[in-house]
Amino acid sequence: MGVDYTRLHDPNAEYTMRELSAETMGVTRERGGGRDVEITDIQTTMVDGNFPWTLVRIYTDAGIVGTGEAYWGAGAPELIERMAPFLRGENPLDIDRLTEHLVQKMSGEGSIGGVTVTAISGIEVALHDLAGKILEVPAYQLLGGKYRDEVRVYCDCHTEDEADPISCADEAERVVEELGYDALKFDLDVPSGHEKDRANRHLRKPEIEHKASIVEAITERVGSRADVAFDCHWTFSGGSAKRLAKRLEEYDVWWLEDPVPPENHDVQREVTQSTTTPITVGENVYRKHGQRRLLEEQAVDIIAPDMPKVGGMRETRKIADLADLYYVPVAMHNVASPVATMASAHVGAAISNSLAVEYHSYELEWWSDLVEEDVIEDGYIEIPETPGLGVTLDLDTVEEHMVEGEELFDEM
């Protein structure tokens, strides 16, 4: 028998003055029309995909179940279990209040960032699925309606030899020709063989030239058929990032992502403003508060929130609205299963400034088997018109690929 996380003591959560439960707020009026629904239970199952995805299910007394997903990694299942008592008995239609309720309740445990926000995000996505099913509308409708029927997807690509420009260009061509994508991303923080020290963030001239040769090989090969972005995973110093971005200005780079570490927005702003190469940042900052300075100080050209990590679907919508004040497009970072990928696509449909949603699992042949519906086709996600997210978990596939020691959700 493991720890019962619902019983962890937290004086902050118990005595907090700002209390947003239905009971304290006096949200008790009958709504009618099948909308008087109560949450009865929340469960998670972790699936061993190319990342360990946390799938979330919220059960109700109406027999309707909502499915969501939190960004991958350890800790989210425990935190979701921890938060379940704050949700039981609540009406799942109050998505905004319930999310704010959890943020407030978990503030002592750290709800401004990290896995607490990720866990809340997974619940928030499941609430959208649930609310859509209760109201019999697709989730995008809850976010304000549609700008587009289909959302563009970009494919994160890998090769056997990521440091070899020809191998990268061959793979880019294969993904465009055989898999039908017209938008790609490759890693640029690959060792070139010219490094003297892998820790100090400094790029030597031959390293920059090696990166330029990868960018040149790929963009020359597929540039007329696809947009290509390049990811640096928070690796370089401000000075090195500036030199790299300047060197890449002559190529048709869709964007250069995370060239510097995510914490210091002053450095980020300087890098972005020093170059015409578009700079994208965002997957490592949490909630709208985390993204605010990046936008207000024009430290990004494109913002890349990860929906099931940053706070969920409404939070991503709010970030997109903030971005739009600065005319900044949104390219949603995404390494999720089909559940959160589809949820991100609903957000992409509902915001004006959607550029694309990432797909990070093209090497995992059972990714699409996890749900009954088709999700990505020819590099696009068509937004379903069925209630909620419009994806149905294939529980046999979930069971087959569960992380060892995990239990499958209850059917109903």
Ligand SMILES: O=C(O)[C@H](O)[C@@H](O)[C@H](O)[C@H](O)CO
């Ligand atoms: O932009 C991306 O696709 C990401 O940076 C991934 O490459 C990371 O590996 C992942 O997000 C780590 O969790």
